[in-house]
Amino acid sequence: MRLFLSVASLLLLLAPTVAAEQPNIVIIFSDDLGYGDLGCYGHPTIKTPNIDKMAAEGMKFTTFYSAAEVCTPSRAALLTGRLPPRSGMCSDTRRVLFPDSAGGLPASEVTLAEALKAKGYITACIGKWHLGHLPEYLPMKHGFDSFYGLPYVNDMDRVPDKGPKGRPAFFDPKIEYWNVPLMRGEKIIERPADQHTLTKRYTQEAVKLIKEKKDTPFFLYFAHTMPHVPLFASKDFAGKSARGIYGDVVEEIDWSVGEVLKTIREEKLDKKTLVFFTDDNGPWLLFNEHGGSAGLLRDGKGSTWEGGMRVPGIAWWPGTVPAGVTTQEMASTMDLYVTALKLAGADVPADRPIDGFDITPLLTGKGKSPRDTMFFYRGTRLFAVRHGPWKAHFITQVAYGKGAPTPHDPPLLYHLGRDPGEKFDVAKDNMEVVKQLKEIATKHSKDMKPGEPQLEKRIPPEKK
Amino acid sequence: MRLFLSVASLLLLLAPTVAAEQPNIVIIFSDDLGYGDLGCYGHPTIKTPNIDKMAAEGMKFTTFYSAAEVCTPSRAALLTGRLPPRSGMCSDTRRVLFPDSAGGLPASEVTLAEALKAKGYITACIGKWHLGHLPEYLPMKHGFDSFYGLPYVNDMDRVPDKGPKGRPAFFDPKIEYWNVPLMRGEKIIERPADQHTLTKRYTQEAVKLIKEKKDTPFFLYFAHTMPHVPLFASKDFAGKSARGIYGDVVEEIDWSVGEVLKTIREEKLDKKTLVFFTDDNGPWLLFNEHGGSAGLLRDGKGSTWEGGMRVPGIAWWPGTVPAGVTTQEMASTMDLYVTALKLAGADVPADRPIDGFDITPLLTGKGKSPRDTMFFYRGTRLFAVRHGPWKAHFITQVAYGKGAPTPHDPPLLYHLGRDPGEKFDVAKDNMEVVKQLKEIATKHSKDMKPGEPQLEKRIPPEKK
Numbered sequence: 001m002r003l004f005l006s007v008a009s010l011l012l013l014l015a016p017t018v019a020a021e022q023p024n025i026v027i028i029f030s031d032d033l034g035y036g037d038l039g040c041y042g043h044p045t046i047k048t049p050n051i052d053k054m055a056a057e058g059m060k061f062t063t064f065y066s067a068a069e070v071c072t073p074s075r076a077a078l079l080t081g082r083l084p085p086r087s088g089m090c091s092d093t094r095r096v097l098f099p100d101s102a103g104g105l106p107a108s109e110v111t112l113a114e115a116l117k118a119k120g121y122i123t124a125c126i127g128k129w130h131l132g133h134l135p136e137y138l139p140m141k142h143g144f145d146s147f148y149g150l151p152y153v154n155d156m157d158r159v160p161d162k163g164p165k166g167r168p169a170f171f172d173p174k175i176e177y178w179n180v181p182l183m184r185g186e187k188i189i190e191r192p193a194d195q196h197t198l199t200k201r202y203t204q205e206a207v208k209l210i211k212e213k214k215d216t217p218f219f220l221y222f223a224h225t226m227p228h229v230p231l232f233a234s235k236d237f238a239g240k241s242a243r244g245i246y247g248d249v250v251e252e253i254d255w256s257v258g259e260v261l262k263t264i265r266e267e268k269l270d271k272k273t274l275v276f277f278t279d280d281n282g283p284w285l286l287f288n289e290h291g292g293s294a295g296l297l298r299d300g301k302g303s304t305w306e307g308g309m310r311v312p313g314i315a316w317w318p319g320t321v322p323a324g325v326t327t328q329e330m331a332s333t334m335d336l337y338v339t340a341l342k343l344a345g346a347d348v349p350a351d352r353p354i355d356g357f358d359i360t361p362l363l364t365g366k367g368k369s370p371r372d373t374m375f376f377y378r379g380t381r382l383f384a385v386r387h388g389p390w391k392a393h394f395i396t397q398v399a400y401g402k403g404a405p406t407p408h409d410p411p412l413l414y415h416l417g418r419d420p421g422e423k424f425d426v427a428k429d430n431m432e433v434v435k436q437l438k439e440i441a442t443k444h445s446k447d448m449k450p451g452e453p454q455l456e457k458r459i460p461p462e463k464k
Numbered sequence: 465m466r467l468f469l470s471v472a473s474l475l476l477l478l479a480p481t482v483a484a485e486q487p488n489i490v491i492i493f494s495d496d497l498g499y500g501d502l503g504c505y506g507h508p509t510i511k512t513p514n515i516d517k518m519a520a521e522g523m524k525f526t527t528f529y530s531a532a533e534v535c536t537p538s539r540a541a542l543l544t545g546r547l548p549p550r551s552g553m554c555s556d557t558r559r560v561l562f563p564d565s566a567g568g569l570p571a572s573e574v575t576l577a578e579a580l581k582a583k584g585y586i587t588a589c590i591g592k593w594h595l596g597h598l599p600e601y602l603p604m605k606h607g608f609d610s611f612y613g614l615p616y617v618n619d620m621d622r623v624p625d626k627g628p629k630g631r632p633a634f635f636d637p638k639i640e641y642w643n644v645p646l647m648r649g650e651k652i653i654e655r656p657a658d659q660h661t662l663t664k665r666y667t668q669e670a671v672k673l674i675k676e677k678k679d680t681p682f683f684l685y686f687a688h689t690m691p692h693v694p695l696f697a698s699k700d701f702a703g704k705s706a707r708g709i710y711g712d713v714v715e716e717i718d719w720s721v722g723e724v725l726k727t728i729r730e731e732k733l734d735k736k737t738l739v740f741f742t743d744d745n746g747p748w749l750l751f752n753e754h755g756g757s758a759g760l761l762r763d764g765k766g767s768t769w770e771g772g773m774r775v776p777g778i779a780w781w782p783g784t785v786p787a788g789v790t791t792q793e794m795a796s797t798m799d800l801y802v803t804a805l806k807l808a809g810a811d812v813p814a815d816r817p818i819d820g821f822d823i824t825p826l827l828t829g830k831g832k833s834p835r836d837t838m839f840f841y842r843g844t845r846l847f848a849v850r851h852g853p854w855k856a857h858f859i860t861q862v863a864y865g866k867g868a869p870t871p872h873d874p875p876l877l878y879h880l881g882r883d884p885g886e887k888f889d890v891a892k893d894n895m896e897v898v899k900q901l902k903e904i905a906t907k908h909s910k911d912m913k914p915g916e917p918q919l920e921k922r923i924p925p926e927k928k
Contacts, residue, residue, distance in 0.1 A: 036760050039790055042506020043760070044526035044774075045881050047790070056520065062508035242792060242853065242881035289882045296500050296507070296757045310508075326503055326511070328706060389706065417706035418753045420508050 022119065022217040023317070024273040025340045026260065029078070029221070030253055031071065031128060031228040034283030035310050036295025037250055043293065045242040046250050050258030051277060055314045058275075059325045059363065063416075064313025065332040065374050066281050067355075069302050069399075071153065072096040072130050072455065073377070074280040074333065075223070079111045079131070079142070081337030081348070081356035085380050088451035089131070092379035095302075096455065097130060099156050103454030104132015105142060110349045112337050114143030116219040119346045125149065126205050127223035132454075138186055144221070147185055148205045154180050154195055154225050170290060173230035195232035198225050199249070203256040207263045214267050217344070222260070223280075224253055229287050244289055261316065270318045274343065274363070276336055279311040286400055298422040302399030304376040304383040305422055306391075315363050322365040329369035330386075335359045353447070375444060380453075381405070385441045389417040390430075392437040410434050486583065486681040487781070488737040489804045490724065493542070493685070494717055495535070495592060495692040498747030499774050500759025501714055507757065509706040510714050514722030515741060519778045522739075523789045523827065527880075528777025529796040529838050530745050531819075533766050533863075535617065536560040536594050536919065537841070538744040538797065539687070543575045543595070543606070545801030545812070545820035549844050552915035553595070556843035559766075560919065561594060563620050567918030568596015569606060574813045576801050578607030580683045583810045589613065590669050591687035596918075602650055608685070611649055612669045618644050618659055618689050634754060637694035659696035662689050663713070667720040671727045678731050681808070686724070687744075688717055693751050710754055725780065734782045738807065738827075740800055743775040750864055762886040766863030768840040768847040769886055770855075779827050786829040793833035794850075799823045817911070839908060844917075845869075849905045853881040854894075856901040874898050 037043050040052040040060060067077030072095070073084030084090035087109050097103065105111070113123040125139040125147045132138070133151035140147055155170070155178070163169045163177035175195060182193035206222050226232070226249045233248040237255070241247025257277060264270050282300040283292030285307075294300050294307030301308055313331065315321045334356035341348050342358045355375075361367030376384035376391075383405075384393040392411035397403055413427035413434055427434050501507050504516040504524060531541030536559075537548030548554035551573050561567065569575070577587040589603040589611045596602070597615035604611055619634070619642070627633045627641035639659060646657035670686050690696070690713045697712040701719070705711025721741060728734050746764040747756030749771075758764050758771030765772055777795065779785045798820035805812050806822045819839075825831030840848035840855075847869075848857040856875035861867055877891035877898055891898055 036506060040504075040506075042500060042504075044884050045792060047792075049790075052790075243884075244879075244882035246882070288888055293760045293885065295760050326513075326516075328509060328511075415708075417509050418708035418710070420707075421757065424752055 104137025
């Protein structure tokens with residue numbers, strides 16, 4: 001009996017250590033998927049049974065924000081926990097990195113991969129990078145042990161003299177029009193990348209990684225190339241969805257999510273793996289049927305209206321994240337940085353401002369989100385602020401094209417609880433709220449120290 | 465052994481009879497709820513855990529249509545299985561019945577209640593009627609054993625000289641402005657009805673009915689008054705939802721659905737009760753935050769765009785309707801008429817055109833929907849036709865107000881699979897489809913014999 005008690009006591013003593021075991025972290029990051037494009041977010045004709053099941057087994061966020069309205073700054077913020085201006089990874093003219101860009105994520109930034117690697121994690125980047133394609137900026141210079149994917153966006157390299165100019169090439173995309181390279185590590189292994197099979201091959205890489213690495217904690221940053229235009233699906237999915245090629249592509253990503261979760265279960269890692277599914281920014285509405293839908297939210301990619309930055313967000317970690325919960329609590333991709341560091345037992349960098357929060361209490365069903373405020377930048381400028389349910393737009397601008405920024409004073413004010421579609425400006429009836437949001441914006445802007453701009457730098461023509 | 469076999473054989477012989485047992489039929493019909501207003505249809509700030517659970521335990525339709533864009537014709541079609549012009553329950557001027565209307569659903573129509581009553585069902589109407597408030601048109605003249613609810617809409621009777629005129633009274637509704645009567649059977653029992661507690665009291669009636677009637681099959685037509693403006697919630701729900709009063713009201717309906725399903729389970733009726741939740745038409749967008757949202761669908765109540773007639777649709781019947789299924793198959797409220805009759809062993813009236821289909825194969829997970837076509841009437845005129853994924857608009861008109869009908873030749877054509885938001889007219893690239901839809905419309909219109917118009921009839925002033 002004494003022995004039995006001793007063993008029990010020992011087990012009790014061990015329990016906190018077991019609970020504090022470093023979990024695997026998997027972030028699945030799609031590209032240009034809209035808030036309304038998944039079954040569990042209400043889409044009528046795209047079938048996403050695997051992601052819907054992930055939501056049913058986990059926590060679905062209805063108020064989850066990417067940190068920017070376009071790709072490069074959004075990814076920089078996810079991997080650094082910092083608003084894009086701090087790292088210099090945003091711009092008012094070029095907006096994202098291009099194949100002629102000479103800039104990239106500065107080495108001085110502490111990426112999620114670096115921080116987790118320092119705590120013993122195996123770190124892998126599968127999919128789209130887009131934080132600098134020159135050798136000094138590639139994933140393996142930023143803390144990743146491995147990289148398999150594209151250095152930038154799938155629409156950025158065209159084969160000269162192939163296919164129609166401009167948008168028509170997107171609406172009838174043929175693989176021979178596009179010239180984006182596929183890399184492994186720091187080497188180009190295929191050019192043009194066969195985009196038809198990218199989602200499938202990324203998934204095979206992810207499954208392989210999960211199977212191989214199961215004795216060491218791992219961080220998998222799985223950043224899909226799709227559903228960014230031009231859209232390509234494998235033959236198992238092409239022509240299958242009621243939603244056309246856009247639906248085919250999203251349904252293949254849904255399949256991919258299913259494969260990842262299935263592998264995690266099969267390897268008995270489900271009790272020690274946090275998987276978070278989200279997206280880099282809203283749907284690219286310019287591309288009509290080849291772009292997604294933000295559901296009832298206003299506008300899409302490129303815009304600081306809700307449709308540009310509110311994205312699907314689903315957390316899955318059986319036994320730790322409660323099942324079947326829908327939360328309206330506010331959170332952001334930048335919070336994933338801080339939360340992952342905390343879960344891994346890493347310190348959050350103390351020598352610089354960090355814009356993320358630890359949402360572990362929310363994820364574990366034990367508390368609320370510490371985030372009550374969100375800053376909406378377009379490029380280097382603060383366009384809007386949300387605090388609680390209220391959002392003030394100080395500047396608005398059409399998502400793409402020649403429209404100039406339109407300042408608003410008083411700002412446009414929306415109550416996102418009662419009016420999630422940002423239809424009814426209620427500033428004049430709520431001047432106290434306007435005042436409070438102005439103060440929050442002023443204080444924030446005063447404290448903001450932008451980093452060296454990276455997106456304007458270009459490779460000199462003679463070096464191209 | 466011989467005896468044992470005989471008993472087994474007897475049981476086998478009995479089995480088909482047991483399987484064919486008449487199920488209870490419950491139709492829960494909300495008023496002006498939008499396609500996008502439930503959690504399981506993607507709303508970010510309205511919480512509907514009970515309806516979401518109903519969907520998770522049953523079948524969620526993404527392509528379910530009410531039979532009209534406004535209230536009276538939609539209800540007439542649900543209860544007769546016939547498009548509104550056939551019963552004369554539609555109009556191009558008044559659109560619905562009013563307190564000064566002298567018309568109503570003709571006695572010659574065979575309502576769902578009459579047909580089920582003839583097969584031994586107890587029939588109850590709880591909630592809003594709106595198919596004629598003169599004595600000869602009330603629910604108990606149309607096959608219902610009991611009625612507890614409002615004869616018409618909650619915004620139609622104003623107390624003279626109380627409150628502001630017109631829309632401001634809706635945006636700051638006080639109970640003393642409104643004078644709609646509450647009836648039991650054919651008697652007015654409360655006037656004005658206390659609208660704060662209508663949802664709660666309807667629910668208590670429904671729960672009582674289910675508890676009392678469990679030895680006889682029953683048909684419960686539970687037609688909520690809410691969320692039609694003016695919006696009122698009980699004190700348990702008022703001020704609770706992030707979506708404001710509209711959300712409070714929908715969350716109380718969600719509670720009500722939960723109470724109904726809970727009672728059905730407690731009474732052990734769940735294996736023999738089909739519950740269908742749906743709505744009469746799209747959200748009334750005119751009323752801003754007091755109106756709902758059609759999600760990514762275009763427009764709302766009063767319109768033949770998808771947002772006016774595509775509504776939430778959820779079937780629940782544990783053990784018979786498969787759990788956790790989302791279907792894109794097309795169905796309509798008129799199909800509930802035919803399906804309920806079939807399930808009850810009743811014949812569908814053979815002496816008149818019926819526009820519904822038996823969707824039992826779909827509901828039981830054994831087949832597809834027999835419906836491949838939907839006709840979109842506004843008042844007496846055919847505005848649009850859907851066939852498969854294609855929808856042609858021959859006429860469009862603003863939902864409310866002075867805009868005239870705009871004919872289109874060629875019609876506007878949308879592919880609702882690829883473009884559920886009806887954004888991209890693709891008629892000129894699909895003239896073969898246009899031709900086919902025109903032929904369907906022409907044939908349908910040739911065969912349509914409208915009934916005597918009911919909605920223009922008015923009570924002579926001296927009798928008011």
